[in-house]
Amino acid sequence: MSTTLEPNSPFDPEFCHNEREVESKLLVSYLLPILGYPPYLWHQQVQQNRFRLDFVANASHTLDAPSVVLEAKHPRTNLSHHIRQLREYMLADATVKYGLLTNGKEIRIYERKNDSIELVFQCFGHGIEKKLDEIRQLIGRQELSEELPKSITTPGTEQGVENKEGVTMMEQVISKQVEETRKTMKTIAIYHNKGGVGKTTVSVNLAAALRNKGQRVLLVDIDSQANSTFATGLIKFQFEEDDSIIKSYVLHILSSGDYDFIPEVVRPSDNFNHPEIDVIPSHINLIESQEKLNKIGASRSRLLMKLNRVKDSYDFVIIDTPPARDLYSEIALITADYLIIPSDLKPFANQGLANVKNFLKQANEFRETMMGRTPLTVLGVLASKISTNAQFLKHTFPRQKSAVSKHYDLPLLDTVIYERTSLSKCVSHTKKEGELEIPDPQSIFEFCKIESAADQAAEEFDLLAAEVLKQTS
Numbered sequence: 001m002s003t004t005l006e007p008n009s010p011f012d013p014e015f016c017h018n019e020r021e022v023e024s025k026l027l028v029s030y031l032l033p034i035l036g037y038p039p040y041l042w043h044q045q046v047q048q049n050r051f052r053l054d055f056v057a058n059a060s061h062t063l064d065a066p067s068v069v070l071e072a073k074h075p076r077t078n079l080s081h082h083i084r085q086l087r088e089y090m091l092a093d094a095t096v097k098y099g100l101l102t103n104g105k106e107i108r109i110y111e112r113k114n115d116s117i118e119l120v121f122q123c124f125g126h127g128i129e130k131k132l133d134e135i136r137q138l139i140g141r142q143e144l145s146e147e148l149p150k151s152i153t154t155p156g157t158e159q160g161v162e163n164k165e166g167v168t169m170m171e172q173v174i175s176k177q178v179e180e181t182r183k184t185m186k187t188i189a190i191y192h193n194k195g196g197v198g199k200t201t202v203s204v205n206l207a208a209a210l211r212n213k214g215q216r217v218l219l220v221d222i223d224s225q226a227n228s229t230f231a232t233g234l235i236k237f238q239f240e241e242d243d244s245i246i247k248s249y250v251l252h253i254l255s256s257g258d259y260d261f262i263p264e265v266v267r268p269s270d271n272f273n274h275p276e277i278d279v280i281p282s283h284i285n286l287i288e289s290q291e292k293l294n295k296i297g298a299s300r301s302r303l304l305m306k307l308n309r310v311k312d313s314y315d316f317v318i319i320d321t322p323p324a325r326d327l328y329s330e331i332a333l334i335t336a337d338y339l340i341i342p343s344d345l346k347p348f349a350n351q352g353l354a355n356v357k358n359f360l361k362q363a364n365e366f367r368e369t370m371m372g373r374t375p376l377t378v379l380g381v382l383a384s385k386i387s388t389n390a391q392f393l394k395h396t397f398p399r400q401k402s403a404v405s406k407h408y409d410l411p412l413l414d415t416v417i418y419e420r421t422s423l424s425k426c427v428s429h430t431k432k433e434g435e436l437e438i439p440d441p442q443s444i445f446e447f448c449k450i451e452s453a454a455d456q457a458a459e460e461f462d463l464l465a466a467e468v469l470k471q472t473s
């Protein structure tokens with residue numbers, strides 16, 4: 001299982017060997033939570049005017065809320081060489097009040113002053129815990145926004161007052177908040193009975209987007225096509241005799257109550273995303289066992305039972321499903337707390353929503369009568385693979401969207417995933433190993449480090465993760 005640095009663990013710059021690690025270990029896992037920014041208030045790889053920013057953290061949801069730009073650099077980078085670039089970023093948007101520039105070893109904060117920026121804080125990464133109050137005074141979420149409630153500390157306690165271990169009251173309160181948002185693992189099924197609408201693309205990239213926001217994520221592939229398993233880099237072999245999945249995959253979770261618990265079947269997603277996510281892979285042979293499992297009532301509740309045993313290890317479980325009304329989709333709907341229905345909103349996909357609703361009704365009945373579970377919460381239909389053609393967006397798209405609520409009485413998520421070639425290119429990415437060209441699939445976030453045209457799709461998935469975090473919190 002992949003390890004996660006808890007937000008309130010001490011930060012050690014020695015563990016940052018590259019830019020990604022500065023982003024994940026210093027910014028995502030440490031500073032943003034401690035400064036009071038929940039994951040839905042900060043965004044990664046944000047396209048702002050003509051710039052792509054590493055992170056933007058907003059003090060609140062409103063459009064004009066003050067914000068901070070955070071730029072992470074490689075540990076060997078001289079930060080002075082990036083001040084000009086940071087100034088451009090900060091001056092391009094009036095809501096940006098501060099800019100944080102870091103290579104992990106050093107942290108600098110610049111303040112916007114009219115049409116220039118000024119260095120207002122500087123410290124080493126080593127020992128940053130002693131400087132947190134100063135950093136918070138400048139760019140803490142609460143301090144940045146006058147509209148927000150002034151105190152989140154309990155009455156009578158003072159921010160900055162340290163206890164025996166040197167932990168301030170404010171840090172204790174924020175750690176508690178982080179703990180509380182982590183209390184419940186949330187399971188989301190990604191389902192539509194129509195094929196090719198983007199279920200797998202949404203599953204793997206939403207998983208990566210949530211992981212990049214510091215969430216601990218498990219992806220379960222319950223589709224015998226095993227497309228999520230491939231997309232997360234777990235099928236590298238070229239010949240059947242090298243098949244490393246067949247001995248331990250999602251089937252083993254479903255076929256017995258006593259054996260093969262999650263930690264024994266889970267694998268870290270290879271080079272797919274940094275930080276990695278955990279994956280329960282699938283295999284083409286899963287289809288063979290459907291009839292047998294169908295006859296055993298208990299097979300429907302085994303995934304849920306086994307997930308319950310790891311509920312403290314993950315914040316989100318994402319289940320990618322087959323394009324069918326079969327046992328495996330039923331298990332996903334029985335197991336999940338939430339449902340996202342990706343749809344290209346074309347006539348068949350929209351008509352299919354009626355089938356999805358009937359199937360959902362059947363799964364809810366099973367949940368209630370056999371398991372005493374509440375019905376699945378539909379987060380919404382997710383418009384995906386949507387053409388960016390201006391005429392289409394003006395005339396057809398609004399009608400397609402309104403049909404979702406009008407004819408099918410289903411909510412629609414605000415985020416739209418547009419049709420982007422980068423989303424199919426990142427799955428078919430390869431690398432050379434000797435003479436061989438081997439699969440090296442990437443999440444959209446990794447791929448945009450190779451191809452900047454992928455930025456827009458990465459931003460859409462970042463927004464989707466923010467919307468999911470908000471709706472499930």
Ligand SMILES: Nc1ncnc2c1ncn2[C@@H]1O[C@H](COP(=O)(O)OP(=O)(O)OP(=O)(O)O)[C@@H](O)[C@H]1O
Pocket residue numbers: 194195196197198199200201202223225227321322323384385386417418419420421423424425427
């Ligand atoms: N937003 C998008 N933009 C461009 N191409 C996309 C997008 N989403 C998915 N695709 C491409 O469309 C094809 C089908 O997507 P995907 O496999 O995610 O759909 P699916 O619903 O999981 O399919 P299935 O029902 O077979 O499991 C893939 O080639 C994928 O790369």
Ligand SMILES: [Mg+2]
Pocket residue numbers: 199200201223225227228320321
């Ligand atoms: Mg799929």
